[in-house]
Amino acid sequence: MFMKNNFDRKYTENLAQNTLENFDFSTKEAKLFSFLSLLNTYVTKSEMALSLCEDFFQMKMLRWKEDSVLDRMKPYSNFLIIESVDEWGGYKGIRILHHAIAAACLEELERSHDLKASDIVMEILHYDLFFSVGVVKHRLMRSVIRMLVERQLKKNGEEREPFSPLIDKIHSQQGRQKIQEIFEKASSRFEKKLSIPQALARYLYINVKDFPEAIKWAEKAKNIQENPYTFDTIGEIHKSNLRFNIKEKKEGHNPDNLHMNIEIANNGWKAFKRAQELADLENEIEESPDDESEDYPRNSYNIKGYVKMLEISFLVFEILSRLPFFEEHDPMKKHYLRSFLNGQIPISNVYKENTDYNNRCVEIIKEHELFLVKRKEIKEIFDLLNDNFTYIKQNSELDAVNKRIVSVHFKKYVDLFCSTPQEVKKEKENKMNLSQKLEVEECKQFLEKNQADTFSGILQYLDKPAEEMEQITDCYAFILQNDINERHVKTKINYIMSNIVLHHLKPKSKHVKKYKDLCTLLQDVLQDVGLRHPFPDPYFLAQLLFWPSPTEENIDITKYVEAIRKSSHKHLSKLLQKRSTVASLYLGKEQGLRKLVSKPSLDKSFLPKMNRDVLAQLWRDGDIFKEEAIISRLYRVRGTIEQGGVYAIYGKQRIPVRPARTSDIRSGFSTETVSFYIGFAVNGPVAYDIKYGKIGNERNMI
Numbered sequence: 158m159f160m161k162n163n164f165d166r167k168y169t170e171n172l173a174q175n176t177l178e179n180f181d182f183s184t185k186e187a188k189l190f191s192f193l194s195l196l197n198t199y200v201t202k203s204e205m206a207l208s209l210c211e212d213f214f215q216m217k218m219l220r221w222k223e224d225s226v227l228d229r230m231k232p233y234s235n236f237l238i239i240e241s242v243d244e245w246g247g248y249k250g251i252r253i254l255h256h257a258i259a260a261a262c263l264e265e266l267e268r269s270h271d272l273k274a275s276d277i278v279m280e281i282l283h284y285d286l287f288f289s290v291g292v293v294k295h296r297l298m299r300s301v302i303r304m305l306v307e308r309q310l311k312k313n314g315e316e317r318e319p320f321s322p323l324i325d326k327i328h329s330q331q332g333r334q335k336i337q338e339i340f341e342k343a344s345s346r347f348e349k350k351l352s353i354p355q356a357l358a359r360y361l362y363i364n365v366k367d368f369p370e371a372i373k374w375a376e377k378a379k380n381i382q383e384n385p386y387t388f389d390t391i392g393e394i395h396k397s398n399l400r401f402n403i404k405e406k407k408e409g410h411n412p413d414n415l416h417m418n419i420e421i422a423n424n425g426w427k428a429f430k431r432a433q434e435l436a437d438l439e440n441e442i443e444e445s446p447d448d449e450s451e452d453y454p455r456n457s458y459n460i461k462g463y464v465k466m467l468e469i470s471f472l473v474f475e476i477l478s479r480l481p482f483f484e485e486h487d488p489m490k491k492h493y494l495r496s497f498l499n500g501q502i503p504i505s506n507v508y509k510e511n512t513d514y515n516n517r518c519v520e521i522i523k524e525h526e527l528f529l530v531k532r533k534e535i536k537e538i539f540d541l542l543n544d545n546f547t548y549i550k551q552n553s554e555l556d557a558v559n560k561r562i563v564s565v566h567f568k569k570y571v572d573l574f575c576s577t578p579q580e581v582k583k584e585k586e587n588k589m590n591l592s593q594k595l596e597v598e599e600c601k602q603f604l605e606k607n608q609a610d611t612f613s614g615i616l617q618y619l620d621k622p623a624e625e626m627e628q629i630t631d632c633y634a635f636i637l638q639n640d641i642n643e644r645h646v647k648t649k650i651n652y653i654m655s656n657i658v659l660h661h662l663k664p665k666s667k668h669v670k671k672y673k674d675l676c677t678l679l680q681d682v683l684q685d686v687g688l689r690h691p692f693p694d695p696y697f698l699a700q701l702l703f704w705p706s707p708t709e710e711n712i713d714i715t716k717y718v719e720a721i722r723k724s725s726h727k728h729l730s731k732l733l734q735k736r737s738t739v740a741s742l743y744l745g746k747e748q749g750l751r752k753l754v755s756k757p758s759l760d761k762s763f764l765p766k767m768n769r770d771v772l773a774q775l776w777r778d779g780d781i782f783k784e785e786a787i788i789s790r791l792y793r794v795r796g797t798i799e800q801g802g803v804y805a806i807y808g809k810q811r812i813p814v815r816p817a818r819t820s821d822i823r824s825g826f827s828t829e830t831v832s833f834y835i836g837f838a839v840n841g842p843v844a845y846d847i848k849y850g851k852i853g854n855e856r857n858m859i
Contacts, residue, residue, distance in 0.1 A: 166257075173261040176232060180270050185214060188280060190233040191266060195277045196300055197252055197259035199323045200307075203300040204250030206293030207239060212286060226251060236262070248293055275327045275335050278305075282342045298347070305343055306356040316555060319363050320356070333365050344377075351381040355390055368398040385439065385458040388432035392465055395425030399472050412517035415476070419525045422473045426466055426528070433462025437731045460545055460732070463538050464559050467566045470535055474498070474573060477529070480518055482509035495574055500530045532574060539567060540611050544729060547613035548839040550737045552777070571606045597640045600632040612694040613839075615654045616741050620757035623662035630655040630668045649682050650694045657701060660750045661758065672749040676702050688720045692728050693839055696721035700837050701753055704744060705807040715812050718841050725840035737817075740836025740843050744792050753837075754790055762786035779818060782834060782846035791834045796844070799828045803844050805835065814842040821847040 181187050189210060196203040210226045227234040236258055242250045253259040266272040281287060287297055305324065308317040320328070328336055340357035347353050355378035361371035371394045379387040399421050402414070436458035474494075478485040483494040496502045504522045509515045522529060542563050551557065604610040609618065609629045618626050633652035653675050660669050670678075679698050686695050699717035745754040763772050763786065775781040782788070796805045796814070801822060805812040814835065816822055821844075823829070830851060833844040 166261075169257055169261040170265070173258070173265040174269065176236065177262060177265050177269065179232075180266065180272075182270065182272055182276075186230055186233070189213060190230065190236075190262075191272065191277045192281055193237070193251070193253050194259045194262040194266065195274060195281075195323075196304065197256060198263050199304045199321070200300045201256075203303075204240075204242065204252035205297055206242075207249040207251055209287070209291075209293050209297065210251055213284075242296075244296065273327075273330060274323060275331060275339060278323075278327075278339055279342065282339070282346055288346050301343075302347060302350060302352060305339070306352045320360060324356070324360065328360070328364060333361075333367075336360055340374075349381060351378040351387060354378040354381070355387060358390055358394065362394045362397050366397075366401055368394055368401075383431075383435065385432040385436040385462070388428045388435065389458070389461065389465075392425045392428035392432060392462075392469075395421050395428060396465065396469055396472070399425065399469070403472065403475060412514060412521055415480075415518055416521045416524075418476055419473065419521065419528070422469050422476075423525065423528045425469045429462045429465040429469065432458065433460075433466070436462060459736075460542060460559060463542055464562055467535065467538055467563065470531070471566050471569050473529065474569070477522075480515075482507055482515060482518075491573075498530060499532050499574065535570065536605075539563070539570065539608075540613075541731070543608060543611055543617070544613045544839075545732045547616050547741070548729065548738050549732050550739050567608065575602050575606050593639055597636055600635050604629065604632055609655070610651070612651060612654055612692070612697075615651055615658055618655075618658050619661060619741060619755045620760075621662075623659065623666065626655065626659045626662050627666055627668050630659050630666075634668070646682055646685055646690075646695070649678060650698065653679055653682075653698055653702075654694070657698075657750060657753065661753070661755045664751075669750075672702075675750075679703075683717075688716060690720070690724060693721045693725040696724060697837070697839060700842055701742060704752070704835070704837075704842075705810060705812075706748060706752070707807075711807065711810065713810060715810065718813055721839075721841045729839065738838040738840050738843075740838045740845075742837045744794065744835035744837075745790055746792050759787060759790065779846060787834075793832045794835055794844075796831050796833060797828055798822060798831055798847075800826045803831070803833075803847070805833075805842070805844075812842065814844045815840070816847060817843050817845045818847075823849070 182191065189205075193205060196205070207226060214226070214229055216225065227237060227239065230237060236253050237251055238254050239249055239251050242248055253262070263274065266277075267274070281301060287294060287301075303321075305321060307321050308319065309322065310317055318325075324336060327339070337357065337360075340353060340360070344353045344357070354374040358371045358373075358375035358378060361367045361374065365371075372391065375387070375391045375394055379391060381387075399418060402418055402421070439458075477483050477498075478491070478494060482490060483497075484490045485494070493502070493507045497504055497507060504519050504526065507519075509519070542559075546560055546563075551560070601610070607625065607629065608614040609632075615629065618629065630652070633648060633655055636648055637652060656668075656670050656675055659666055663669075679695070679702055682695050683699060690696070696717045699714055700721065703712045703714045703717070705711040705714070739756075741756055743754045743756070743759070745752050759781075760772060763775075763784075772781075775784070782791075794805050796803060797811075798804075803814050803816050803822070805814050814833075815838075817836070829849055831847050831849055832851075833847045836843040836845055
């Protein structure tokens, strides 16, 4: 009848009302039905084992017919079905016929019998029978945990809601006391399940702002198992506490508040740092989950710890900037703050009025100086995150959110740590005899402000205005020419890369060096660094400038391909685990610097006629290489596949390349002729659109 009425809501409500008219929660039959109503409403594919129901009813006879439990469950049995469950060796389970019926019954129990979901949860948790050792009981316990902690995905399909739907409902009806009562009881039932205390900790700091109590439960979860998520929860509590204090202005007018907030920040920083360390370790050893009921995806922590360490740091800087002697609205006081955070002057040398408040604040800052003076560490985090956004595929909304957060904080970093043009001008006027040195420093600061002081930062300018890139290239040329101390490998490498990027944006710019001059400079760099440089940057340049040409004498670059693989694995191991790199440049059909084709320039062939999301999907699927706009500009390289390895063949040179899609490689160990396009990534050349056999259109081949 339920199906014949097309699952009509009103019909279902009437059905539930009529069936539950004489419901009596004091009876075991009513209790069991309420248990099933709750489970089947909030947990998909949940049931209770028939044998467990028999134990609940204390049926002790040796032989019972299959429907004996259903007989006991009248008048509710019309809503129930017994079916086979394949898990755990197979058993029979009992459940309500349909989720809609279960939900309607649960609503009716609350409306007509004043039986809330929280009452049913506590009743389930009361019975020892359900939580003793047993195979069929394990599945029930897992369903109970899921009901309490499993959070639904948000609309973006990646992040989760803060709490499970059941906890949300109980909170809206009864608030903190009932939620804490349920979680405390559940924690005593599931002593080894970290998700229970962790969920309570999350509830206490998000909904109640009871940070000390939240920390207590988060620590309990961490003591059950130390993983990125238990430490992340601790860090989030401290970060939320710090934000709350700033919002409530609990950071000023009392030195004790300053001490408290710095302690909170320090603990939050340590927690996020440890979470990131454990995430990196998990990626390396590919740990499998210890608790199948946890409500977070494994190996998903990625770079979150680094991003949150930045957030903590800038909350602390905000607190410091409100102190009377560091007030950000006063240029001189802001200069003192910058100098202190840079480690250029100790706090005792900062000018301030001689007041008890100021003196006590200075004592507190001295006590925490090691934690507060960390510009270098913060800059290293920005550089690592910039590497991530440049070299690693960013496919998710969460990646975009992280990038936005980092971008916002980098603007704060520039505002706090980098001098304004007016400050630079004033310093030049005061130090005329140091003019050249100050100009060099001005160039360095310009590069840092524009995130062009790193190799990955320069690569990001492939789709930015040429005028900005000209300034960057000019800065590197000036530094190399005028600062003896800066004529080292990193500056030369960045200068070469800036020339390559500028050539793509404005080939006829007067700042672009000739291809042969860049090759000569790179050969000098490679002589200096050898084949074991800790960063992949020089070898990335080697694959760009020295990739073989059919018309020129070629350098054997196989050694540099091997070097870039080793170096990138070492330097970027935290980022590369389980994630793919992207190629910023591809091999084209021309010579010299013109043989390199940037991805942004390829994208321009499709934009704005094609939606960006559609274009991104073409790149992800590899279908982009079927487009004439791509075929006409990129070279299709001859190669072979030997024992699963892909090689580009140039005469006697046999250059190893990595397939962009492993599914393109046939199984087996025979040697096969192939062709493909070449993309240049931070971990070596990549083969795209691999095709087997000889290609008839020779104009696309080298």
